[in-house]
Amino acid sequence: MKKFIALLSVLFLSAALVACDNGGEDTTITIGANIYTFGDNFMNGVVRPALEDYADHLGVVIDIVDSENDQGKLNDQVDVFIESGVDVLCINLVDPAAAGTIIEKAKAADIPLILYNKEATVEGVMATYDKVWYVGTNSAQSGIIQGDMMLADWQANPSWDKNGDGKVQYVLLKGESGHPDAEARTTFAVKSFTDAGIEVEELALKDSSTWNTQEALDTMASWITSYGDSIELVISNNDGMAFGAITAMETAGVDFPVYGVDALDQALQHIKDGEMNGTVLNDGVNQARATLDLAVNAARGVDVTFATAWELDNTTTKAVRVDYLAVTPENVDEF
Ligand code: GAL
Numbered sequence: 001m002k003k004f005i006a007l008l009s010v011l012f013l014s015a016a017l018v019a020c021d022n023g024g025e026d027t028t029i030t031i032g033a034n035i036y037t038f039g040d041n042f043m044n045g046v047v048r049p050a051l052e053d054y055a056d057h058l059g060v061v062i063d064i065v066d067s068e069n070d071q072g073k074l075n076d077q078v079d080v081f082i083e084s085g086v087d088v089l090c091i092n093l094v095d096p097a098a099a100g101t102i103i104e105k106a107k108a109a110d111i112p113l114i115l116y117n118k119e120a121t122v123e124g125v126m127a128t129y130d131k132v133w134y135v136g137t138n139s140a141q142s143g144i145i146q147g148d149m150m151l152a153d154w155q156a157n158p159s160w161d162k163n164g165d166g167k168v169q170y171v172l173l174k175g176e177s178g179h180p181d182a183e184a185r186t187t188f189a190v191k192s193f194t195d196a197g198i199e200v201e202e203l204a205l206k207d208s209s210t211w212n213t214q215e216a217l218d219t220m221a222s223w224i225t226s227y228g229d230s231i232e233l234v235i236s237n238n239d240g241m242a243f244g245a246i247t248a249m250e251t252a253g254v255d256f257p258v259y260g261v262d263a264l265d266q267a268l269q270h271i272k273d274g275e276m277n278g279t280v281l282n283d284g285v286n287q288a289r290a291t292l293d294l295a296v297n298a299a300r301g302v303d304v305t306f307a308t309a310w311e312l313d314n315t316t317t318k319a320v321r322v323d324y325l326a327v328t329p330e331n332v333d334e335f
């Protein structure tokens with residue numbers, strides 16, 4: 001009889017465990033997420049798979065939609081996520097100035113929100129909701145690293161100053177105007193030269209809302225036609241656009257130093273092949289992990305950095321900022 005009771009209680013206990021798991025309340029966390037456009041090399045090629053892998057690893061469900069570079073579309077997608085009852089939102093803004101709209105929606109529904117990759121550009125907007133955080137980088141850091149790398153190479157290669165005027169004649173592929181990364185990279189990449197007392201001359205600058213390879217190819221082709229060999233340096237605010245510049249140069253049979261940002265696999269290969277001079281690792285894998293760690297903690301209602309190695313920068317911007325790293329021909333094999 002004792003044995004029978006013991007067996008019964010074991011059966012009862014396991015039944016109760018199963019009930020907790022599947023019956024009553026479903027405890028699986030569901031995340032509504034987006035990528036501002038699946039047409040972006042870095043966001044779609046690095047960050048999206050990293051989000052999916054890490055969600056699997058954490059045992060949470062993530063739905064990642066394509067906002068097709070349309071903020072209006074993203075606003076609607078967020079409404080649909082909220083109606084469907086997701087536990088938390090991970091949002092890659094299309095327009096960094098539209099953060100307030102998304103924050104208001106999340107706040108009205110009392111759903112935590114992690115903004116990632118595109119930092120809100122509206123001052124004070126992060127303070128309007130206690131359940132919004134940001135995961136990204138320190139944008140200026142990428143420009144400083146890229147600028148220092150270009151400066152060192154320029155100083156080591158006097159022949160790069162083709163017209164011998166002591167100035168750097170450069171063209172710059174900017175990326176999205178108003179995007180904190182694009183703005184900061186544009187400023188700081190060039191500042192390394194001027195801080196070192198080297199004058200620069202901007203021959204041309206072009207923005208591109210999707211940081212796109214094809215657009216950059218067309219832009220670079222027209223710059224080669226206009227400026228030809230007076231171009232001494234090609235600064236690209238991301239690798240995707242640098243690839244376009246490289247193809248345009250190959251087609252035209254010219255060869256200028258080119259630098260990017262992101263450290264996509266293809267960029268590492270270009271550096272090894274001597275077709276690109278350097279890039280800056282934009283650590284999308286750790287950005288994805290931080291985004292989901294914060295999201296899951298927020299959904300559970302615990303401190304967002306609980307049981308993680310992430311740290312928030314301050315109480316105003318509430319951001320986790322993942323470090324950038326220089327990638328040069330000397331260290332490329334480590335990546
Ligand atoms: C940047 C990245 C770009 C582009 C952009 C999209 O951090 O360097 O390649 O992906 O984000 O917001």
Ligand code: CA
Pocket residue numbers: 161162163164165166167168169232
């Ligand atoms: Ca010169």
